[in-house]
Amino acid sequence: MTVALGLVPFAALLACIVAHVLVSRVLPELPRHYGLALGALAGLVTLAALALLPIGQAVAPEDRVGLGVAWTLTYLSLVYWYVFGFFNLGESARRIRLLVELRTAGDRGLTRAEILAAYNARMIVDARLGRLLAGGQVVERDGRYFIGKTLMLCGAKALVLLKLVFLGAPSEFAGRPPG
Amino acid sequence: MRFVAPGLLAFTVLIAAHVVIWRARRPAGEYAALAVLGAGVLAVMLTTFRITAVSLGSASGWLPRSPIEYVTAIGLYAALFLSYVTTYSAVQADSPTMTILLLIERAGAAGCTRAELGARLDDRVLVVPRLDDLVAGNLVRLERGRYVVTSRGTLMIAPHVRFRRWLKMEKGG
Secondary structure, three states, rough: OHHHHHHHHHHHHHHHHHHHHHHHHHHHOHHHHHHHHHHHHHHHHHHHHHHHHHHHHOOHHHHHHHHEEEEEHHHHHHHHHHHHHHHHHHOHHHHHHHHHHHHHHHHOOHHHHHHHHOOOHHHHHHHHHHHHHOOEEEEEEEEEEEOOOHHHHHHHHHHHHHHHHHHOOOOOOOOOOOO | HHHHHHHHHHHHHHHHHHHHHHHHHOOOHHHHHHHHHHHHHHHHHHHHHHHHHHHHHHHHOOOOOHHHHHHHHHHHHHHHHHHHHHEEEHHHHHOHHHHHHHHHHHHHHHHOOOOHHHHHOOOOHHOHHHHHHHOOOOOEEEEOEEEEEEEHHHHHHHHHHHHHHHHHOOOOO
């Protein structure tokens, strides 16, 4: 029973992933962040159901609040990992996309020029600008781009701060030329 | 308290150890080193909790005592560790989206054009370093000027390819 109780947030994550897959398949036109939000909500409902059912009743009454808080924190951390550490890797990670291109090429592989013909900086910038414009983080006026909503910009600045803490530099290219 | 505090405390120790060690000497295989550090901190903290709880007896307060408290603390720590590694990957390599936002912000009231962004974010900045990462991580090998995916690279990409297929989504990037 102890192990089963420990697995409750992981079961909720599984429910989140299953719900996300189902929503994506049934409603392909739905914006992707809505699909993720629906999945996360389904996981949260599963977590609450498991907490209310006998599995949650197996612990002493004075421990239920503490256990509920721990499960919720664990579940939210797992969802964060799923969205940004797994789903988003397939969605926008350059290393994953490069591996996909090279896997498609098989044992023959690709030269650098062939890789850059299939996947290059122009495509990367266009895809991200498109997402930023659609999300309102960037706005376009007369062919020039300006900051719109500032939440993601705050995230970018927080990441620069973390780079300074961990790497001692604001960018991976600080102090050395790229390429 | 006994369900949440041990996991949070162990996670705080992990962050402190990570910052101190990485600032002193950044290891070559960063993620493998981070996984070892994560497991090491957990083992040390669980041992410390056990010894402290036994020596303090009933005054141990927020320290875990029962198996369910230990299992919950390990689960919380593991989940926080996964989310931490996810965040750290964004710290390690510059994100194009974040770089675009910072460049536009830096342009101020004048804004910036697509061409100005393109001039700063070319293949040497966005693609070549990630290709080098794949070679350094043995996910890709360079043979007579051709990049070939290794079995390790194929293994790593397989869950992502399969999952995108389940989601009925096109290849990302």
